[in-house]
Amino acid sequence: MITLSKIARYYTSGLQKSWVLRDMTLDVQQGEFLTIMGPSGAGKSTLLNIIGMLDQANQGEYLFFDEPVHKLKEKKRHELHKHYMGFIFQAYHLIDELTVYENIETPLLYRKIKKEERQSRIADLLDRFNMVAKKNLFPHQLSGGQQQLVGIARAIVSNPKLLLADEPTGNLHTSQGKVIMDLLKSLHTEGMSIIQVTHSEKNAGYGTRIIEIEDGFIRKDMPL
Amino acid sequence: MITNYLKIALRNLIKLKGFTALNILGLSIGIAASILIIQFLRTELKVDKHHVDLANLYRVNTAFTVGGKETQTATSPSPLAWTMVNDFPEVYQSTRLLKPPGVNQFLIKFEEKSFFESKTYFVDSTFFEVMTYDFVESSPAGAIKEPFQVVISSLIANKLFGGQAALGKSIEISSQWGADQYEITGVYESSGLPSHIDGEIYINMRSGAIGRTFYDLDEWAGNNLYLTYLKLHPQADPSGLESKFPDLVEAKAGERMRTLGFSKSHFLEPVKDIYLKSKVSYQVGPQGNQSMVNILGIIALFVLIIACINFMNLATAKATLRTKEVAVRKVVGASRKILSGQFMIETILYSFIALICSFLIAYLVLPWFNHLAGRTIQLDIFHDKSLLLWTVAILFFTAILAGSYPSLYLSSFSPLNILRGSAGKGITAKKIRKILVITQFIISIGLIQGILIIQNQLEFVRSKNLGFNSEEKVVIPLNTPESAIKYQVLKNDLLADPNILFVGGSSTVPGQVNLNDGLYYGEGQDPSNNVHANINWVDPDYLTLMGFNLDEGRFFSQDRIADTVSSTIITEKMVASLGYSLDDVIGKNLYWTWDGITRKRKIIGVVDDFHANSLHKEVGNQIFFWSTTENPGYLVASVETGEINNLIGKMETTWQKHVLSDPFEFYFLDDRLQSAYETDQRMGSLIFAFTLLAIFISCLGLFGLAAFAAETRRREIGIRKVLGASVSGIVSLLSKEYLFLVILAILIATPLAWYFMTKWLSNFHYHIELSVFTFIVAGFVGLLIALITVGFQGLRAAGSHPVEAIKSE
Secondary structure, three states, rough: OOOEEEEEEEEEOOOEEEEEEEEEEEEEOOOOEEEEOOOOOOOOHHHHHOOOOOOOOOOOEEEOOOEHHHHHHHHHHHHHHHHEHHHHHHHOOOOOOOOOOHHHHHHHHHHHOOOHHHHHHHHHHHHHHHOOOOOOOOOOHHOOHHHHHHHHHHHOOOOEEEEEEOOOOOOOHHHHHHHHHHHHHHHOOOOOOEEEEEEHHHHHHOOOOEEEEEEOEEEEEEEO | OHHHHHHHHHHHHHHHHHHHHHHHHHHHHHHHHHHHHHHHHHHHHHOOOOOOOOOHHHEEEEEEEEOOOEEEEEEEOOOOHHHHHHOOEEEEEEEEEEEEOOOOOOEEEEOOOOEEEEEEEEEEOOHHHHHOOOOEEHHHHHHOOOEEEEEEEEEHHHHHHOOOOOOOOOOEEEOEEEEEEEEEEEOOOOOOOOOOOOOOOEEEEEOHHHHHOOOOOOOOOOOOOEEEEEEEEEOOHHHHHOHHHHHHHHHHHHHHHHHOOOEEEEEEEEEHHHHHOOOOOOOOOOOOOOOHHHHHHHHHHHHHHHHHHHHHHHHHHOOOOOHHHHHHHOOOOOOHHHHHHHHHHHHHHHHHHHHHHHHHHHHHHHHHHHHHHHHOOOOOOOOOOOHHHHHHHHHHHHHHHHHHHHHHHHHHHHHHHHHHOOOOOOOOOOOHHHHHHHHHHHHHHHHHHHHHHHHHHHHHHHOOOOOOOOEEEEEOOOOHHHOOOOOHHHHHHHHOOOEEEEEEEEEEOOOOOOOOOEEEOOOOOOOOOOEEEEEEEEEEEHHHHHHHOEEOOOOOOOOOOOOOHHHEEEEHHHHHOOOHHHHHHHEOOOOOOOEEEEEEEEEEEOOOOOOOOOOOOOOOOOOEEEOOOOOEEEEEEEOOOOOOHHHHHHHHHHHHOOOOOOOOEEEEEHHHHHHHHHHHHHHHHHHHHHHHHHHHHHHHHHHHHHHHHHHOOOHHHHHHHHOOOOOHHHHHHHHHHHHHHHHHHHHHHHHHHHHHHHHHHOOOOOOOOOOOHHHHHHHHHHHHHHHHHHHHHHHHHHOHHHHHHOOOO
């Protein structure tokens, strides 16, 4: 599904280039549950953002389902991102002014999905996550775990092929974290490809493959 | 989708109540001001636009050249109208309007009701065929076809008959020319179709003594008393027609004008331009003011722009709070186009709310605005379709101007950095916001400079030495022969009251149009080298009581009866015009030649020049003759104003004792003179009011911005306080950047204001000189207002508890 070859990413400040990723080469198959690990500043999130098409590499090639992403125009890349990616964040990033229901609905609006279809999809998810009673609450009325559940619901409501999770349990208590990880696991079992960034060995244990990166290179790549 | 946008917009609006209120208040005031001004301008531009065949309607004006100086009048000689129809194929129809000379008011009587009406004109029977009026009784075709027929306005009809039908009723109209009975043959609606002709009563010109004298007066050179209106054929070329005038004037009046010592030419003025653009003298109705229309139009635009800038500033400042939302929406699939669309819809929502508020505001202040503008403007959004269109236009103008930048700006955020957690820091639109703030202050400071200059000039006008004393003077017009012949009796009776110090009589008083004039020359000069002067026929007491300042010689003396026939008093300017010098003018003669006969009068006194007209016009030559007939046009009483109402009551009693036929009328001389500046004063107050608004809106925006700046710098301020910064240090930290902006604005505004105010002042022949000091004061005021606004926020920020501020991060 994903083929990265010799991907590099740097930031220029003044005359200096500070390299975040160098020579990153990686293949990810459909149906994998990949964990990216590594110390702070190793470039984990940058890699995730490049895969998620929120960011672009300075060098190297990126093929997504054989589409050369690095050559695509902004508009086309936006289309790919819109149709194939779902994102989950450490800080949930729900829109504060929208209710649970409306937050989950937002991606569907941008995909011009009909109202009945939206209602049924959201109802299914709310039902599955046991959040039906909370659908009219605002994010600040929810616990962190519940907010992240909404975050996941929002990420998967548009049926993406790939779910990208940046430290999804980083802000949560252990018990709440477990609920989220179990959920990701069962999504994976149902066929979703997942790439997560985490510091936690335990969370990494939910996946099928771990890569460790340091100083912009892949140090270890091991299937579980 | 749109419901989703509206939902989030409304929730944001409620969440940031204070901000929203600032934003909407500023926008509403801006829109309200524009709506009011637009309505005002529309009523001004509507004048005369209703006439049928407006494009073909012209007035024939006259340009006189006397002694090398040109004056233009709206009037022309009597035979011009019919000659043009007969001789020039371009002219389809013509009509004349006459304001009989020397008659300021007519007495209107019906049964026991009577009142004076000055807006009474004698017109040709074709008048209502050329000019369009909205007849409510009868029709233009049947009206004033015969002598002693009259058409009146619904206002007069109501006054006379109180709602009953006026058609066919007979009323008496009288003046010093005598009294006659007139049949009402038409009534037209007073309100609705505004015209540059302010008439309320139109009389067939062939009626009575005035008709006998003026209707077919065959005089081409002098007696330019008539307003001549032409309706041209649609395909006629007005400039081609104009080119035929010189030959006509030469053929009919050339020789006679040379004998009399002047020349003249005629030119056409389109009726559609008369109200706002005509500069000629002797109009029949109040003139509009093109520059007032322009200035107010610009101000309306300015106020709206200022309000929009506010909106932009506050919206972009507020944007820092929306960065997360934008980023998240982008991540879940929103494109930039969709996002800017969302923010545009928000702006439209804001504008729409502001529009509703602005109508409430506009309705509330409408009476006050009408009072200032001296108009009766209406805001009937449900029936006035153009107002509705204008409103929609304003809505879109505002939404696009105010919304475009914020929506582009907001939608441009890149989601990456924002979602890392350090949400929104460092994302500002500072530069643009600075430019916008400068623009606001350029406008505000420019307007402050403008009003200071206008107020100074109006004060100058009020306090200028006019060459006579206008205070504590009661003027009683003697409009009819019945009252004029009672002058001496009235004078004696009035003087019996100890509060009435002097009583005098004159053919004219300052502030009144004086048609009494002549052409004069000095000793040893050629009669053709003459100068124009206005004649004041007075009794000796008038000169003393008016306080004319005697430079040389003496006033008329009751002891020297020869003064009545052989003496004259002239003004300083006249001395120079005649080629005399002040030292030896006394005893020299004033000459004039009329119809080949030369007459002279000995100059016995010289008085200071005085302003018989407003300060818009240059002082003219004036001469005084002792009136030999005992019927002056005006009785002027110099009074003690201590118990003025009581005194006026006594004067009325005296009047009623002697003048049985006419109602008592009076005015105060100083009030009447000030009324010449009514348009200027109106403009002054309107600009003043809207300047205050502009400043207020600018301050609202600045207040919001400063609040925002203080809020985003809370942590910095907290740290500085912990490190020992004083309150004043923090206030100046927050105010410094605005100080610079305002100074820059002053530098840009000053030359602009200088240019426009010089233009406005050129309307006055006598005006103040622009001084740098005024501009400095205005700049200082602007600066002060800005610093108070910003400093207030600074104080608040400086007063907050530092520990909380630091902890909050």
